[in-house]
Amino acid sequence: MTELAPAATPTIMLVAGEPSGDALGGQLIEGLKQLTGGNVRVIGVGGPMMRAGGLQSLYPLDDTSVMGLREVVPRIPRILARVRQAADFAAKMKPDITVTIDSPDFTHRVARAIRRKAPDLKLVSYVAPQVWASRADRAKKMATYFDHVLCLLPFEVPFFADAGLKATFVGHPVVERAPVAGLGATFRAKYGIGADERILVLLPGSRLNEIRFLWPVFREAITLAEARVGKLRVVVPTVANVAARVKALAAVWEHPTVIVEDTREKFAAFEAADVALAASGTVSTELALSATPMVIGYKVGRLTAAIARRYIRVPFVTLVNLILNRRAIPELIQEDCTPEKLSAELIQLITNPSARVAQVTASAEAVKALGLGDEKPSLRAARAILAVMREPKTKKGATPDGAAP
Secondary structure (H helix, E strand, C coil): CCCCCCCCCCEEEEEECCHHHHHHHHHHHHHHHHHHCCCCEEEEECCHHHHHCCCCECCCHHHCCCCCHHHHHHHHHHHHHHHHHHHHHHHHHCCCEEEEECCHHHHHHHHHHHHHHCCCCCEEEECCCCCCCCCCCHHHHHCCCCCEEEECCHHHHHHHHHCCCCEEECCCHHHHHCCCCCHHHHHHHHCCCCCCCCEEEEECCCCHHHHHHHHHHHHHHHHHHHHHHCCCEEEEECCHHHHHHHHHHHHCCCCCEEEECCHHHHHHHHHHCCEEEEECCHHHHHHHHCCCCEEEEECCCHHHHHHHHCCCCCCCCCHHHHHHCCCCCCEEEHHHCCHHHHHHHHHHHHHCHHHHHHHHHHHHHHHHHCCCCCCCHHHHHHHHHHHHHHCCCCCCCCCCCCCCC
């Protein structure tokens, strides 16, 4: 299905800031190729999934994939240098359109820098920041430097429309990662895990600071749960930028673990698992797609948490819970993220079949609302980007350097 006439090859710049954005960018590149019959040039910043689609990244994502004040502050000079590098590259290359992907604290700085250096370039935000959850004024500020925003959730569009920024609901790309059924048994056989053995999938995050906060707590929670339910086979899916740290921690943990880095093996582990203990993030939706019962935990530094609490206005952090507007998935955040509370929720899911069924049923309802079963969200996003690329440019005002996104 080719939708763009092959007269001239468009140049599209993509900028991701961390692994979750790289995954979205990889899917987006495939959508752009499908709609243009491969007649598209992609440049910018990404990780392994975007590079697999043909992008040559300006720099590695490790430089910008950080979160929390304690972690960000030492990296500020490098992060700002990468902002300038990406903006200078856009001004030099003059792409037909630039798309920043997720990670708004970083990518929006890039967008504002591009707007100052090259005011005539078109800018699109893919994955709207959660203005409905915190910092509602962000939508109005975004309208001064973005031309369009692509929303993953249908109720996000009015927030941006009210701020004067065009927005399109494209669906959540995570639904495209719905796993192929039948991988679980093969996974068990490959790693010598018996059908009667319980598997716990451990997902302590995709950033180093997440692992620093969560690994010790999650590890102790597993120990407490095992004291009640017996031995668990622990599988740890991880990503390239934190794999070395995960392997080092697993090596000194007196518990046999299986570590996998391949995406297909990750979903195979999800299918094989009896339960998951995971950091808050996109992976919770991936687990919902896999019908894997889960417990979500998350912790950040105290100062980061104190600042966040001044702005956050929603009762949940897990997407399934937000969509359903109820606590279908146990989520234990900050002070509640303790080994004792996490283990209690794990024990409940392992020993109570009705709790497992209730969670899996709720997860199925939520992922359907995200677009499962409809046209691929990345294809919708690609189509919207190509449409904005063809539209006349609307003049935007530049924002001062360093302004908050």
